[in-house]
Each structure stands twice: as C-alpha cells, then as structure tokens.
Amino acid sequence: xxxxxxxxxxxxxxxxxxxxxxxxxxxxxxxxxxxxxxxxxxxxxxxxxxxxxxxxxxxxxxxxxxxxxxxxxxxxxxxxxxxxxxxxxxxxxxxxxxxxxxxxxxxxxxxxxxxxxxxxxxxxxxxxxxxxxxxxxxxxxxxxxxxxxxxxxxxxxxxxxxxxxxxxxxxxxxxxxxxxxxxxxxxxxxxxxxxxxxxxxxxxxxxxxxxxxxxxxxxxxxxxxxxxxxxxxxxxxxxxxxxxxxxxxxxxxxxxxxxxxxxxxxxxxxxxxxxxxxxxxxxxxxxxxxxxxxxxxxxxxxxxxxxxxxxxxxxxxxxxxxxxxxxxxxxxxxxxxxxxxxxxxxxxxxxxxxxxxxxxxxxxxxxxx
Amino acid sequence: xxxxxxxxxxxxxxxxxxxxxxxxxxxxxxxxxxxxxxxxxxxxxxxxxxxxxxxxxxxxxxxxxxxxxxxxxxxxxxxxxxxxxxxxxxxxxxxxxxxxxxxxxxxxxxxxxxxxxxxxxxxxxxxxxxxxxxxxxxxxxxxxxxxxxxxxxxxxxxxxxxxxxxxxxxxxxxxxxxxxxxxxxxxxxxxxxxxxxxxxxxxxxxxxxxxxxxxxxxxxxxxxxxxxxxxxxxxxxxxxxxxxxxxxxxxxxxxxxxxxxxxxxxxxxxxxxxxxxxxxxxxxxxxxxxxxxxxxxxxxxxxxxxxxxxxxxxxxxxxxxxxxxxxxxxxxxxxxxxxxxxxxxxxxxxxxxxxxxxxxxxxxxxxxx
DNA sequence: CTGAAAGCGCTTACAG
DNA sequence: CTGAAAGCGCTTACAG
Numbered sequence: 001x002x003x004x005x006x007x008x009x010x011x012x013x014x015x016x017x018x019x020x021x022x023x024x025x026x027x028x029x030x031x032x033x034x035x036x037x038x039x040x041x042x043x044x045x046x047x048x049x050x051x052x053x054x055x056x057x058x059x060x061x062x063x064x065x066x067x068x069x070x071x072x073x074x075x076x077x078x079x080x081x082x083x084x085x086x087x088x089x090x091x092x093x094x095x096x097x098x099x100x101x102x103x104x105x106x107x108x109x110x111x112x113x114x115x116x117x118x119x120x121x122x123x124x125x126x127x128x129x130x131x132x133x134x135x136x137x138x139x140x141x142x143x144x145x146x147x148x149x150x151x152x153x154x155x156x157x158x159x160x161x162x163x164x165x166x167x168x169x170x171x172x173x174x175x176x177x178x179x180x181x182x183x184x185x186x187x188x189x190x191x192x193x194x195x196x197x198x199x200x201x202x203x204x205x206x207x208x209x210x211x212x213x214x215x216x217x218x219x220x221x222x223x224x225x226x227x228x229x230x231x232x233x234x235x236x237x238x239x240x241x242x243x244x245x246x247x248x249x250x251x252x253x254x255x256x257x258x259x260x261x262x263x264x265x266x267x268x269x270x271x272x273x274x275x276x277x278x279x280x281x282x283x284x285x286x287x288x289x290x291x292x293x294x295x296x297x298x299x300x301x302x303x304x305x306x307x308x309x310x311x312x313x314x315x316x317x318x319x320x321x322x323x324x325x326x327x328x329x330x331x332x333x334x335x336x337x338x339x340x341x342x343x344x345x346x347x348x349x350x351x352x353x354x355x356x357x358x359x360x361x362x363x364x365x366x367x368x369x
Numbered sequence: 370x371x372x373x374x375x376x377x378x379x380x381x382x383x384x385x386x387x388x389x390x391x392x393x394x395x396x397x398x399x400x401x402x403x404x405x406x407x408x409x410x411x412x413x414x415x416x417x418x419x420x421x422x423x424x425x426x427x428x429x430x431x432x433x434x435x436x437x438x439x440x441x442x443x444x445x446x447x448x449x450x451x452x453x454x455x456x457x458x459x460x461x462x463x464x465x466x467x468x469x470x471x472x473x474x475x476x477x478x479x480x481x482x483x484x485x486x487x488x489x490x491x492x493x494x495x496x497x498x499x500x501x502x503x504x505x506x507x508x509x510x511x512x513x514x515x516x517x518x519x520x521x522x523x524x525x526x527x528x529x530x531x532x533x534x535x536x537x538x539x540x541x542x543x544x545x546x547x548x549x550x551x552x553x554x555x556x557x558x559x560x561x562x563x564x565x566x567x568x569x570x571x572x573x574x575x576x577x578x579x580x581x582x583x584x585x586x587x588x589x590x591x592x593x594x595x596x597x598x599x600x601x602x603x604x605x606x607x608x609x610x611x612x613x614x615x616x617x618x619x620x621x622x623x624x625x626x627x628x629x630x631x632x633x634x635x636x637x638x639x640x641x642x643x644x645x646x647x648x649x650x651x652x653x654x655x656x657x658x659x660x661x662x663x664x665x666x667x668x669x670x671x672x673x674x675x676x677x678x679x680x681x682x683x684x685x686x687x688x689x690x691x692x693x694x695x696x697x698x699x700x701x702x703x704x705x706x707x708x709x710x711x712x713x714x715x716x717x718x719x720x721x722x723x724x725x726x727x728x729x730x731x732x733x734x735x736x737x738x
Numbered sequence: 739c740t741g742a743a744a745g746c747g748c749t750t751a752c753a754g
Numbered sequence: 755c756t757g758a759a760a761g762c763g764c765t766t767a768c769a770g
Contacts, residue, residue: 075746
C-alpha cells in the first residue's frame with residue numbers, strides 16, 4: 001500500500017471538516033436561514049445586499065446544496081416520461097422493456113415513470129402527442145424524435161412549462177431539446193463499412209445495401225458513412241444503390257431471395273434499416289454460399305441468426321445503455337446539476353462470440369428443466 | 370398518445386397512495402416507532418412477538434426503507450476504496466483516471482473514495498495490502514485481484530469486519546468476494562478469433578500469438594478462447610504458440626521485428642497481453658506488408674495505431690463502464706439492496722471508425738489554437 | 739423584504 | 755425489552 005490518494009473529502013487546516021450546510025452559510029452571511037434559502041433557490045423577494053452577502057458566503061465556504069435532504073423535505077417525486085413510437089418493432093420493444101426494468105428499481109428512490117406510445121414516424125402524430133403532453137404534469141421527458149420545424153412550437157411550450165426535454169435514439173430539432181442521447185449514425189455506417197472491407201481481405205466484391213427509406217435520416221446517414229469508408233479505403237469494393245424496403249420484412253425477404261437466385265456477383269449485404277427477419281429467412285435458405293452479411297440492432301431474430309451463422313455481424317446501439325443515460329441526464333437537468341460523467345455511446349459490434357447473456361434464453365432453459 | 374403505462378406508482382383503491390413509512394408500519398403493528406425501527410434494522414433486543422407483528426405489517430403494507438432519509442439522519446458517508454496495481458501501465462492509468470472522475474461527481478452525494486496502489490501482480494504484496502487495509506475504516510472495497518489461496522485469510526478478515534469486497538478486472542477467490550466486475554476473458558479470446566478468421570476471408574494463414582505469461586490467468590484464458598474458435602470454425606488457419614513477453618514493450622518490439630524480417634508465412638498477430646507500444650513500433654516500420662493485427666485495451670498508443678492504420682482491431686474491456694458498475698454495486702451491497710440492473714459487460718470491438726471521442730486529443734487541439 | 743417553526747423519514751442516544 | 759425526543763439538511767407555509 002505504497003501510495004494513497006484521498007478524493008472527495010473536505011480537508012481544512014489538516015482536519016477533516018464536514019460539508020458546510022445552509023445554516024453555516026446563513027451564519028457566515030449574517031442573515032437568517034430562510035433568507036439564505038431564498039437566494040440559494042432564487043425564490044426572489046430578497047434585497048440585493050442580502051443576495052450579495054449570501055453569494056459571497058457560498059463561494060467562501062464552497063457550499064453545495066444537499067439535494068437528497070431537499071428532496072426529502074419536499075417529498076419530491078421525479079415525474080419522468082418517455083415518448084416512444086408504438087408498434088411491434090423489436091427494437092422499440094427492447095427499449096420499452098429496459099425502461100420498465102430500470103423504472104422498477106428507481107421507484108424505490110421516488111421516481112415515477114410513464115411510457116407514452118405515439119404513432120410511429122409521423123411528424124403530425126408526434127407533434128400532437130407533444131402538445132397533449134404539455135397538459136400533463138411532468139418534470140422531464142425523453143422523446144424519440146424527428147427532424148421537423150413542425151415540432152418546434154410544441155417543444156417550446158414544454159420548455160415554457162419548465163419540462164426538461166431530451167432526444168432519444170433519434171434527435172429533435174437541436175435548439176428545442178437540452179440533450180441528445182443516441183449514436184452517431186454516420187459512425188455506425190463507417191463501422192459497418194470497415195468490417196465489410198476487412199472481411200474481403202483485399203479481394204474484389206460488390207455490396208448490396210438495403211434501406212427502409214432515404215427520407216429517414218438515420219438510414220441516409222448510415223449509407224453515407226458506409227460509402228465514405230469503402231470509397232476511401234477499399235478500392236476493390238463497389239457499393240450498390242440501396243433496395244428500398246419500408247423496413248417491411250416481407251419486402252426484404254422477396255428482394256433478398258431474388259438477389260440470391262440470380263447468382264449475382266454480390267459478395268456482401270448490408271441493411272441499414274429494420275425488417276431483418278425477412279432478410280434472415282431468405283438467407284438461411286442458402287446456407288452454403290451466402291454473402292457476408294451485416295445488420296443493425298441486436299434483437300431476438302438477429303441474435304439467433306448470428307448464433308446460427310446466418311449473418312456475420314450486428315451493429316447495435318445499446319438501447320439499455322441509452323436508457324440508463326436518459327434517466328441520469330433527465331435527473332441532472334431537473335436538479336440543475338452538471339450532467340454526470342458516463343461512458344460514451346458508440347456503435348457496438350457483435351459477433352456470435354461476444355453476445356451478452358440472453359435473458360429470454362435463460363428463462364426458456366429454466367422452463368425446460 | 371394511444372397507450373399509457375404507469376410504473377412505480379402506488380395505486381390503492383384507485384387512488385395514488387404515497388409510500389408507507391416506518392410510522393405507518395409501527396401503527397399497523399401496534400408497536401412504537403422505535404421498536405419497528407429495531408426489527409427493520411435487526412438491532413436486536415426485541416420480543417419475538419413484536420418482531421412477528423412488525424414483519425407482518427411490513428409485508429402487508431409493502432414497506433421499503435427510505436435509504437436517503439436514513440443516510441441523512443446518520444450523516445452517512447460511504448467510504449469506498451480501490452486497490453489497484455501500481456505502476457505506469459496505461460490500462461491501469463485509465464482505470465485510476467476514471468475513478469477520480471467519478472469520485473469528483475460522487476463526492477457531492479457523501480461518498481468518499483480512496484485509491485490504494487499495491488505492488489503489481491504479486492500475491493504476497495496484495496495479501497499484505499489487504500491485511501493492512503483491514504485496519505482502516507471503510508464500508509467497501511474493489512480489488513484488482515489474483516487467484517491464490519493466500520488471499521483467503523485477509524479477505525475473510527475484511528468480511529468479518531463488515532467490509533464489502535468485490536473483484537475488479539481480475540477476480541479474487543470466488544467465495545471471498547461478493548461480486549466480480551470484469552469481462553470473461555475466454556469470450557474476449559473467442560471474439561478476437563472470430564474477427565481474425567473473418568479477416569482471412571476463407572484464405573489460409575498462420576497467426577502468431579503473444580502473451581505476457583501463461584501463469585496470468587487472463588492471458589491463458591484469452592489464448593484458450595482464441596484457439597477454440599479457430600479450431601472449430603476456421604480450418605484453414607493455424608495458431609502458433611505464443612511468444613512470451615512479460616508484457617515488456619522492448620521484448621515485443623524485438624520479437625516482432627525478427628518475425629517480420631524473416632518474411633514468414635505469418636498472416637496475423639494477436640497479443641493477449643500488454644506492452645503493445647513495442648509491437649506497434651516494430652509493425653509501423655513495415656507499413657506495406659504487415660499482417661492483420663489485434664491487441665487488447667484501448668489506450669493512447671493502441672488508439673493512435675488504430676487511427677494510423679498500423680493495427681486493425683482493439684478488443685477493449687471498457688474500464689469506464691466497469692468502474693461505474695463497481696460504484697453502483699458497492700453501494701448496493703453496503704445498503705443491502707438488490708444490485709441494480711445494468712448493461713452487461715462484454716468485450717468491445719473497436720476499429721478506427723467507432724472510437725469514442727478522445728479527451729486528450731480534444732485538449733491538445735484546444736492548446737494548438 | 740425577513741425570520742421562526744413545523745415537518746420530510748429516518749437514526750441515535752437516553753430514560754424507563 | 756420498549757418508548758419519547760432531538761436532530762440530519764432542507765422546504766414550506768405563516769407571521770411580521
């Protein structure tokens with residue numbers, strides 16, 4: 001035990017001091033407790049002279065408000081909400097599950113969590129949902145957003161009501177949310193390209209891309225990133241224009257089947273969007289000579305396909321990490337604290353060997369025994 | 370806003386009830402507040418009859434202790450410590466930095482954090498450090514462990530003193546710690562193998578492995594996992610026995626240089642251990658014809674080599690995530706709560722495209738302007 | 739504009 | 755074995 005570093009202690013004149021309280025501040029400033037409280041919390045109705053004295057004392061003593069005590073005395077409940085696209089999309093189901101799971105633990109610490117489902121990918125629907133949401137009494141909300149000026153008015157209304165807003169997975173107009181929690185989709189596309197390039201080991205090839213729609217910003221960004229890297233670093237490879245799928249599994253199935261039946265020169269498939277179950281079902285019928293295959297988001301079917309060797313790679317945005325961070329960021333914003341240090345969000349590469357334990361699978365195993 | 374789910378509220382008879390307090394429990398049980406407190410916290414000196422009544426009331430009301438209020442009243446400080454190998458190893462520097470960073474934020478919430486450096490990788494040193502540590506007054510400690518029966522006695526002593534112990538990065542003897550936070554190194558090796566296999570695109574090849582020492586459990590496990598996957602799924606590839614390096618960069622440099630000068634049939638390099646700066650410096654002298662190259666842990670030099678294209682892949686254990694989890698788990702253990710849901714630990718694959726933002730780099734850029 | 743007092747849900751002596 | 759009371763650091767009426 002050679003070296004020792006002490007952090008987070010208050011050492012004064014060699015002795016460990018306890019943290020200053022509002023009482024100490026009031027005393028040092030020569031005002032009453034209540035007055036000190038008023039300036040600390042900007043409650044108004046305080047003489048400028050008092051304000052200055054208190055501010056000064058705060059700085060001198062290095063006072064920091066004890067949020068836990070404050071919350072206790074107010075019986076505070078953090079009222080949080082999530083606005084998530086409704087529907088059966090496996091990815092958003094995963095998001096919902098994790099929110100519920102975290103909420104169950106957090107309820108112990110006086111946090112209430114509501115999930116609202118909004119009509120998927122519709123600017124009108126989302127705009128109306130946000131407007132409705134204004135009526136409710138919440139402290140903060142995480143919204144799976146869209147980029148549209150139509151959302152600005154309802155978002156401004158939320159802010160006016162003191163509700164903290166963050167974008168989740170898909171961003172809102174920049175100036176109308178306090179933070180964005182999600183991956184950079186250009187980076188995700190670049191990552192997919194790097195892996196595809198590596199897997200060709202310098203050989204020639206052509207990559208068939210798939211996208212739900214080029215209007216979807218995340219899809220377009222992934223394609224851009226993908227093309228950038230292939231163009232710059234893998235001159236032997238060609239990126240074919242995307243087949244548009246509306247994220248519909250049956251379209252993906254049909255198109256993939258056609259492609260494989262034609263015995264084309266295609267050496268790799270990359271789907272930037274959803275609907276992978278269709279792609280997988282088509283591919284698994286051609287097990288012997290399938291192309292290299294990358295998709296996004298780890299959900300039941302993509303996971304299974306990875307394990308079975310039908311696809312090679314899944315790029316995942318770790319919705320569990322995103323949700324955890326959304327809670328932490330919302331609480332910090334509501335408390336007007338600094339946002340805590342957290343690990344960065346980066347697209348995660350899964351192969352069959354580094355998959356996280358599968359909770360569903362564990363349950364099924366338990367049932368079988 | 371079609372559907373709505375409320376979580377974490379207490380709904381009773383249609384009305385939202387606030388959580389029951391100890392007061393409610395005492396009343397329902399027909400005992401005094403103090404007695405209820407005694408059974409909740411197992412303070413002893415309570416008649417069995419009272420215990421039963423209180424336990425019953427707790428179950429009926431679904432009471433859960435308010436930890437924040439308890440901590441406030443006790444002016445509780447969580448006294449946490451980390452035992453980390455000393456030395457200049459870039460990986461452990463990263464660990465130390467992140468601990469300090471998290472600690473700076475946590476100090477606000479009455480947590481004190483101390484880092485103790487112990488002589489690296491020495492069972493004797495670690496054993497003595499743990500014994501010394503018993504004398505100090507802490508609530509919990511995370512230890513970068515070793516597997517040795519010699520550690521059992523001092524660890525038992527820690528437990529006897531009510532100090533919560535977890536293994537971090539490298540595990541302690543199973544029965545003498547409450548949890549282990551770190552990746553599965555067999556999985557890490559398997560992941561490296563899968564990527565190496567893919568990068569050969571079905572072609573033949575030979576992979577030269579490097580390890581610090583085969584006595585190091587993590588090194589041995591990574592090699593095992595690596596061999597397993599190559600053997601099972603990549604029959605065209607051969608895994609060469611590891612060159613032992615003591616994790617010394619100069620040894621790695623020399624050996625790699627020799628290897629490359631010999632113009633061998635080696636198509637890939639995989640170092641399961643540390644000392645990568647040596648490997649990288651040797652490789653970067655042969656930019657045109659270098660083999661495929663995988664190393665562990667994202668630190669300044671491996672990151673730079675990835676960006677420069679000298680190496681292909683870094684497998685990282687996300688020490689930042691591990692540290693965050695260590696704090697959360699220690700606090701849960703100390704509070705005797707359930708361990709909170711957190712994203713799983715899985716070896717992370719980095720290529721040059723999905724790197725997290727580099728804080729150092731950002732600082733240097735700022736200084737240059 | 740300012741201050742004294744009760745209360746948030748708990749723990750800790752202290753008195754029976 | 756049991757209970758009444760003060761106090762943790764804050765907020766919220768309420769009275770001046």
